[in-house]
Amino acid sequence: MLKLYTNYRSVSTHRVRIALNHKGVPYEPVYVDSDAGEHLKMEYLWLNPQGLVPALVVDQNLIITQSFAILEYLDERYPERPLLPEDVRQRAKIRSFAQVAVADMNPLNIVRVFRYMRDQMQVPFDARRKWFEHWAHKGFAAMEWMLAQEPEQDFAFGMSPTLADVCLVPQVHNGLATGLDLSDYTNLRRVYRSCLSLSAFQAAAPETQSDTLKS
Structure with a gap:
């Protein structure tokens, strides 16, 4: 069985949980407590030398x-x-959309960045919050525009979830959980609602994870 090293606060791991659920692939979750420094212990660094989650042991x-x-x-x-999908043009569009979240938004707005800004640069909370909101809105605005170019459908690029939805939902969830105003993003919110109607997305949500319930 696959083994997924995960943390409920990790947007990156959230998207992997969605994909595993969507495909019906069983896996064993292993919860990594970053507050306790478990991600920096040698036994975990052997799995992921960056000390980050996720790590999938096949x-x-x-x-x-x-x-x-x-x-x-x-x-x-x-x-x-x-x-x-099989269509190469559609695959390219979906990958482009997904990478806005994965490559542009998420790396700038994760816990280790804010910890470094706080502890090493003494950046005050208000400035860190302004940083978060700026880059989050930049990404969401781009994805909203991309969806506006597509026919209105249940999901981002069709009538069933794709990589685009898998990468969008954790980013939107994180924005809402941190009090970000997403009222301007009509298409993103529509797709988000459609995704949350599916059990694969519901079961992957941070608030349903065992390490959330213990925290």
Whole structure:
């Protein structure tokens, strides 16, 4: 069975949980407590030398880090209920949309960035909050525009979830959980609501994870 090293606050791990659920792939969650420094212990650094989650242990010879690499592995290894369509042009559009969240938004607005700003740079809370809101809105505005170019459908790029939805939902959830005003993003909120009607997305939500319930 696959083993997923996870933390409920991790947006990156949230998207991997969605994909695993969507494809019906069983896995064993291993909760990494970053507040207790478990991500920096040598036994975890052997799995992921960056000291980040997620890490997906497939077997003793394959450990995958970086959420996007994990998502693409899952889609190739478990082709049922695909997250990317066959059409090459549509695949490119979906990847472009997903990477706004994965490559542009998420790296700027994660816990380790804010801890460094606070502890090493003495950046006050209000300035850190302004940083978060600026980059979050930049990303959401771009994705809203991209969706506005598409026909209005249940999900971002069609009538079933794709990689775009898997990457969008954790970012929107994080924005809402931190009090970000998303009222201007009509298309994003529409897609988000459609996704949350599905059990795969519901079961992956941070508030349903065992390490959330223990915190």
